[in-house]
Amino acid sequence: MSLTPEQRGNITLITGVIGADTHIVGNRILSMALEKEGFKVVALGALTPAEDFVKAAIETAADAILVSSLYGQGELDCRGFRDMCIEAGLEDITLYVGGNLVVGKQEWEDVEQRYIAMGFNRAFPPGTRTPGVVAMLDEDLKDKANGAAA
Amino acid sequence: MTGRSALLIDFGSTYTKLRAIDLDVGSILGAGQGPSTVTTDVNQGLDAALNDLEHHLGTLPDFTHRLASSSAAGGLAMITVGLVKELTAEAARLAALGAGAKLIGAHAYKLTDKDAAGIVGQCPDILLLAGGTDGGNEETIRWNADKLMKAGLDCPVIIAGNRVCADDIADMFSASGIDARIAGNVMPEFNVLDVEPARAAIRDVFIERIVHAKGIDKAEERFDAVLMPTPAAVMEGARLLADGNENHTGWGPLMVVDVGGATTDVHSIASGAPADGSVVQYGLPEPYAKRTVEGDLGMRHNARTIVETVGADNFARASGFSADEVEEFLKLIENDVERLPETEEEQFFDAHLAKSAVARAMKRHAGTVEIKQTLTGPVMVQYGKDLTAVGTVIGTGGVLVHGDAPADILRAGLFDQKDPESLRPKDPALLIDRAYALYAVGLLAGVEPDAALRFANNNIAENPASRKEGIHGRSPAA
Numbered sequence: 001m002s003l004t005p006e007q008r009g010n011i012t013l014i015t016g017v018i019g020a021d022t023h024i025v026g027n028r029i030l031s032m033a034l035e036k037e038g039f040k041v042v043a044l045g046a047l048t049p050a051e052d053f054v055k056a057a058i059e060t061a062a063d064a065i066l067v068s069s070l071y072g073q074g075e076l077d078c079r080g081f082r083d084m085c086i087e088a089g090l091e092d093i094t095l096y097v098g099g100n101l102v103v104g105k106q107e108w109e110d111v112e113q114r115y116i117a118m119g120f121n122r123a124f125p126p127g128t129r130t131p132g133v134v135a136m137l138d139e140d141l142k143d144k145a146n147g148a149a150a
Numbered sequence: 151m152t153g154r155s156a157l158l159i160d161f162g163s164t165y166t167k168l169r170a171i172d173l174d175v176g177s178i179l180g181a182g183q184g185p186s187t188v189t190t191d192v193n194q195g196l197d198a199a200l201n202d203l204e205h206h207l208g209t210l211p212d213f214t215h216r217l218a219s220s221s222a223a224g225g226l227a228m229i230t231v232g233l234v235k236e237l238t239a240e241a242a243r244l245a246a247l248g249a250g251a252k253l254i255g256a257h258a259y260k261l262t263d264k265d266a267a268g269i270v271g272q273c274p275d276i277l278l279l280a281g282g283t284d285g286g287n288e289e290t291i292r293w294n295a296d297k298l299m300k301a302g303l304d305c306p307v308i309i310a311g312n313r314v315c316a317d318d319i320a321d322m323f324s325a326s327g328i329d330a331r332i333a334g335n336v337m338p339e340f341n342v343l344d345v346e347p348a349r350a351a352i353r354d355v356f357i358e359r360i361v362h363a364k365g366i367d368k369a370e371e372r373f374d375a376v377l378m379p380t381p382a383a384v385m386e387g388a389r390l391l392a393d394g395n396e397n398h399t400g401w402g403p404l405m406v407v408d409v410g411g412a413t414t415d416v417h418s419i420a421s422g423a424p425a426d427g428s429v430v431q432y433g434l435p436e437p438y439a440k441r442t443v444e445g446d447l448g449m450r451h452n453a454r455t456i457v458e459t460v461g462a463d464n465f466a467r468a469s470g471f472s473a474d475e476v477e478e479f480l481k482l483i484e485n486d487v488e489r490l491p492e493t494e495e496e497q498f499f500d501a502h503l504a505k506s507a508v509a510r511a512m513k514r515h516a517g518t519v520e521i522k523q524t525l526t527g528p529v530m531v532q533y534g535k536d537l538t539a540v541g542t543v544i545g546t547g548g549v550l551v552h553g554d555a556p557a558d559i560l561r562a563g564l565f566d567q568k569d570p571e572s573l574r575p576k577d578p579a580l581l582i583d584r585a586y587a588l589y590a591v592g593l594l595a596g597v598e599p600d601a602a603l604r605f606a607n608n609n610i611a612e613n614p615a616s617r618k619e620g621i622h623g624r625s626p627a628a
Contacts, residue, residue, distance in 0.1 A: 012286070020524045040285070042340045047430060047522060047531065055234045060286035060340050071525045 003138045005038030007145040011137070012062040014053055016044030019077035023070035026099065030066070033130035039137070050081055054088050063144050064094035064137065067120075072103040075114065082119020094140050096133070098124030155179060155211045156598070158590045159196070159218035159373060160380055161366055162186055163225070166195035168203050169590050173214065176604030178585055180206040188222040192369045216373035217593040221380035223364040225252035226356055229274040231298075232258055232336075233281035233290045238311065240434055241336035242280040245310065245345035247441045249352035250382025251276070261294045266301035274305050275360050276352060279319070282312030284338045295319045299326060306355045310336045310348040329359065343435050353378060377596065380589055381441065384408065385417055387592030388544070389439050391606050392419035395599045401611075403540045405515075405575065406588065407508055407563060409547035411450035411487065414507045416515040417441045422535025422573075429519065429530040436535050442515045447507040449500065449549055450487040454480050460506045469502035490548075497553065504549040505562035512563030516574045532573070538565055540575040544610060546583040556582050557614075582613045 015031045017024060024046040031043040042060050044052060053065050065085075069077060078097060085093050097120045102111050108125050115123035122136055138145075153174045160167040164186050170179040182203025187195035204210050228251035232239025239258035246253055254272055257265060269277070277298070281291035291311040298307075299322065306329040309316045316332045323330035331354070334347030361367050361376045370376075378386070384406060394400030403420035418440050424431055446455045457465045457476060466473045479499045483489055491497040517534025543560055550556040557580050565576040587609040594602035 020522055022524050022526050022529060047432070047524070047529065055237060056340050058287060059234050059237045059337070060283045061288070062286075 001138070001142075002135065003038075003142060003145050007142075008038035008138075009040065010145050011064070011141050012040040012042065012060050013137070014042050014044065014057050014060070014062045014065045015068070016048035016053055016066075017046045017068045017070065018048055018050060018053070019069065019071070019073055020047065021069060021071045021073070021077075022046045023068075023099075026070065027068040030068070030130055030133065034066075034134065034137075037134050050077060050084060053081075054084050054090065057085070057090055057093060058088055062093065063141055064096065066096045066098070066133075068099045069097065069101055070099045072100055074099065074101040078115070078118055078120070080118075085119075094137075095120045096122050096124065096136070098128055098133075100126050154214045156215040156217065156594060156601075157213040157373070158593050159199075159216070160586075160589060161188060161192065161195075161218060161220040161222040161376070162380065163222055166192075166199045167586070168199045169585075169587075170203060170207065170211065170213070171590060171594070171601075171605060173594075173598055173601040173605075176601060176606075176608045178587075178609065179211070181585075182206065186222055188365055192222075192366050193372075196369050196372065215594070215597055217597070218366070218373050218376040219378050219380040219383040219589060219593055220361065220364065220366055220376055222366065225381075226250060226352075226360060226379040227252050227254045227273070227275045228278060228352070229253070229255035229269050229272065230257065230278045231261065231269075231280065231294050232311075233287055234258065236434060237341075238280045238282065238337050241343055241345060242278050242310065242348070244343070244437055244440065245280075245336050245348040246278050246352065247443060248345055248382075248385065248437055248439060249349040249356075250379035250385060250441075251352065253443065257294075260290055261297045263297060263301065266294075266297040266303075269298065270301045270303050275363065276355050277303065277305055277307045278348060278352070279307055279309050280311040280336045280348075282315075282335075283340050284313045284335050286312055286340075288312055288315045291315060292319065295322060299323065299328075304328060306331070306359055308333050308348060308351045308355065310334065310351070313338075329355070331355065341434060343437060345437050353382070377593055381415060381443075383589040383592035384415075384546075385439055385441055385592065386595045387588040387590070387602070387606070388417050388419050390591060390595040390599060390602055391542075391588075391610070394603065397600055398603050401542050403537070404542040404544065405512075405537065405540050405578070406544045406546065406583075407512065407550075407560065409504050409507055409545070409549050409559075410448060411548070412445070412448040412452070414444045414447040414511040414547075415441065416444070416511050418515060418535060418537055418540070420535060420537055420540055422517060422537060424530075424532050425536050425539055426530070429532050429536075432531045433533050436517075440515070440535065442511070444507070444511045444514060447511050449503055449507065449547075450483055450489070453483045453503055456503050456506050456510075459510055465502070465506065469499065471499065500549050501553055501555060501559060504553070504559045508545075508559055508563040512574050513569075513572050516572055518571045519573060520571055534573070536573040538573050538576045540578050542581060543575055543578045544581045544583050544588065546586065546588065550582055551584050556580075580614065581610055583610050584613055585609050
């Protein structure tokens with residue numbers, strides 16, 4: 001069941017493109033779409049080091065971090081991301097990753113499993129549309145949306 | 151004397167300094183100086199200074215304005231507390247420095263009981279409490295407020311954090327008799343800096359409370375107001391010069407370097423946005439009016455640290471002294487921190503100390519640019535302020551005012567081809583504030599901005615650091 005825009009207003013999301021990656025367009029479209037659906041979005045933009053996602057999440061008390069990676073180096077950039085969050089006291093934060101997550105043509109199920117093993121709650125393949133992301137966020141964050149509203 | 155005039159008083163930590171200013175002409179009528187007597191009765195030092203001034207002037211005019219600043223009794227000692235070190239904690243630090251405070255502590259994340267006890271033990275004049283964007287993290291600022299209260303904090307608190315819980319925290323402090331005030335969040339949204347409300351709140355507390363606490367109000371019927379801490383007056387003076395007012399065009403982006411005995415202060419009044427549109431700005435945006443204080447770069451109290459910062463061998467090589475001679479000079483200074491250079495060698499040594507201090511302080515203040523390699527090619531990334539286009543650098547402090555070659559000292563702080571990543575001014579006019587006029591301009595800025603600008607033009611613009619350092623044919627506010 002999808003959340004209302006009011007419920008989504010209780011949810012803060014961090015978005016950004018990780019590492020030495022300048023591909024900002026897809027991330028910007030995603031950020032705008034999420035904002036339009038009612039979420040509070042803190043967009044860090046391109047060329048964002050992993051630790052800056054975490055710092056922004058602490059200061060804004062974010063509920064989820066959405067990491068984009070388009071240049072094939074995502075596995076290196078995202079290594080230890082969940083550990084860094086735990087270290088910073090963000091044990092319960094929801095982590096998504098999406099984009100061209102690996103070099104070359106690989107089976108998506110393998111890629112997804114690798115990122116899940118790294119501690120991401122969900123991984124999204126190339127070509128994902130924004131409504132799909134919104135539906136997942138509604139599902140994963142419904143407790144937080146209602147808890148904060150109560 | 152028939153013209154309008156102003157008396158400007160600086161209650162300093164060593165001296166009580168006076169300037170009498172002709173507001174119509176924009177000139178200094180005279181100066182007077184007395185000892186600092188804040189610890190006993192502030193009136194004694196003021197009397198001595200007024201006698202000195204009267205001695206120079208013949209008779210004291212009927213002053214239109216009598217305004218004061220103060221850096222007495224340790225200055226405005228502040229401690230800041232924020233959440234993430236590079237975000238709200240840094241924003242709080244910048245706000246306090248910009249208000250002219252002497253920062254005696256800066257904390258990030260959750261305070262421990264020991265941290266809180268330490269803060270209370272340091273007896274700050276004001277504590278600035280930040281943390282969380284508006285609607286963001288509440289837990290840490292609440293935690294820190296609670297720790298500080300339990301540790302027995304009793305100084306005024308300015309709350310400049312997440313507005314969602316600001317009222318709660320203010321109520322909690324007020325309930326135990328602490329003067330707690332809410333200012334706007336220093337970082338209302340992620341990476342948006344808004345330090346002006348916090349600065350204004352600091353100024354208010356300073357005027358209402360600190361002036362009294364420091365005993366300066368014992369002389370209050372003798373002046374109109376103590377407006378601000380002295381460093382804030384310098385900042386306000388610089389801001390008026392850069393921006394001008396509705397009647398006069400300002401000088402544009404400028405910097406001030408004040409090389410003192412205990413610290414080297416740098417102010418920049420400039421947006422610092424990347425000069426090149428393809429450069430990506432990164433990290434926390436910095437305030438338009440930014441002040442940094444380098445507590446390890448003082449000409450007298452930390453002369454040795456200056457030498458160590460550069461490296462003793464490098465310093466010796468650059469200055470032409472042997473390592474033993476450098477050591478001798480440092481010992482002379484350490485044995486007598488009030489010492490003024492007596493020989494030509496000592497002056498030369500001081501000039502080299504000052505060059506090293508200015509170079510380092512300007513480098514720390516200015517932003518940097520670095521090239522990041524990406525798959526799509528190199529990208530220029532800028533951190534902090536790009537000050538390469540700053541048109542004017544004003545130097546002040548004893549070594550610049552009294553030394554032989556102030557231009558050489560200031561030039562040491564400019565853009566360096568060998569260090570192109572450091573975004574320091576490339577080709578500014580170099581001026582010397584010989585009469586400590588900037589603080590006077592800052593005090594007058596609020597009441598007589600036109601007169602303040604006139605005064606600055608006569609007393610700062612007309613003082614190039616060397617003959618060829620004019621103001622590049624620009625015509626500053628006339």
